[in-house]
Amino acid sequence: MSAVTDTARTLAPGNALTRSVRDSLVVAQRNLIRMSRIPEVVIFGLIQPIMFVVLFTYVFGGSMTIGGTTDPGTYKNFLMAGIFAQTVTFATASSGAGIADDMHKGLIDRFRSLPMARGAVLTGRTLADLVQTALTLLVLAVVALLVGWRVGSEHGTNAGRVLAAFGLLLLLGYAFTWIGALIGLSVRTPEAATSGGLVWLFPVTFISNAFVDSGRMTPWLRHIAEWNPFSATVQACRVLFGNPGQSHSTAWPMEHPVWASLIYSALIILVFRTWAVRKYRSATV
Numbered sequence: 001m002s003a004v005t006d007t008a009r010t011l012a013p014g015n016a017l018t019r020s021v022r023d024s025l026v027v028a029q030r031n032l033i034r035m036s037r038i039p040e041v042v043i044f045g046l047i048q049p050i051m052f053v054v055l056f057t058y059v060f061g062g063s064m065t066i067g068g069t070t071d072p073g074t075y076k077n078f079l080m081a082g083i084f085a086q087t088v089t090f091a092t093a094s095s096g097a098g099i100a101d102d103m104h105k106g107l108i109d110r111f112r113s114l115p116m117a118r119g120a121v122l123t124g125r126t127l128a129d130l131v132q133t134a135l136t137l138l139v140l141a142v143v144a145l146l147v148g149w150r151v152g153s154e155h156g157t158n159a160g161r162v163l164a165a166f167g168l169l170l171l172l173g174y175a176f177t178w179i180g181a182l183i184g185l186s187v188r189t190p191e192a193a194t195s196g197g198l199v200w201l202f203p204v205t206f207i208s209n210a211f212v213d214s215g216r217m218t219p220w221l222r223h224i225a226e227w228n229p230f231s232a233t234v235q236a237c238r239v240l241f242g243n244p245g246q247s248h249s250t251a252w253p254m255e256h257p258v259w260a261s262l263i264y265s266a267l268i269i270l271v272f273r274t275w276a277v278r279k280y281r282s283a284t285v
Helices: 002-011 013-036 039-060 072-104 107-112 120-146 159-186 190-199 201-206 219-226 229-241 257-282
Strands: none
Touching: 013 039, 013 120, 039 072, 039 120, 072 107, 072 120, 072 159, 072 190, 072 201, 072 229, 107 120, 107 257, 120 159, 120 257, 159 190, 159 229, 159 257, 190 201, 229 257
């Protein structure tokens, strides 16, 4: 009777949830410690977005028309929401490569042999990547302020709205890391995961309102850009930051960008987390 009771307690929903959270945090801690021991990965991850800020700001700043003006300062403020969003989504590639590397070394097989929650390994990995993304975003925000980016005063922009914008960015980045996790479980080498993680990101980030006004695109391309989940988050950030260049469109994601960003990110997490966990159960090198 005692054995049956113990088993029932172990399988109880509350205990299962507690164990899943605990296991996920342990795996996240393991990945954060690993990242801290390889600082060059973090450093190189910071260099790329800083280069994008500098290059786009000073190379293209005077040739882009935003809101009827080619003023470099206007484009600078327009650009930063797109750079922030691009940075958090490009973390997908490193997430997929890290999982593929663990698969290649047999670490995933060892995890699967332990009495752990099924999704804890992937959840822990994505949480660790989220911490790294938050650090990168913080450094990038400081660089953006140094090159002249400023939060506007439109729509009563305040600290709460700015934090909400960064929250949406991190949520989008977290959602996209689940796509990276699925790619990492589906390929054989970390190199393939890196390539596979980037090849689909370029059309997603560039067929959007991140770097140019989508209203200046051809109609069919503008329609794609306006319904792009990436564009919804960029639009939401510009609204919350009070920055110029907010897309004027009848497309629902552009009219309700904050809600669209939340819905898109939640759906991506739901679909790709479910898919990735199922893949994790059967994945082999």
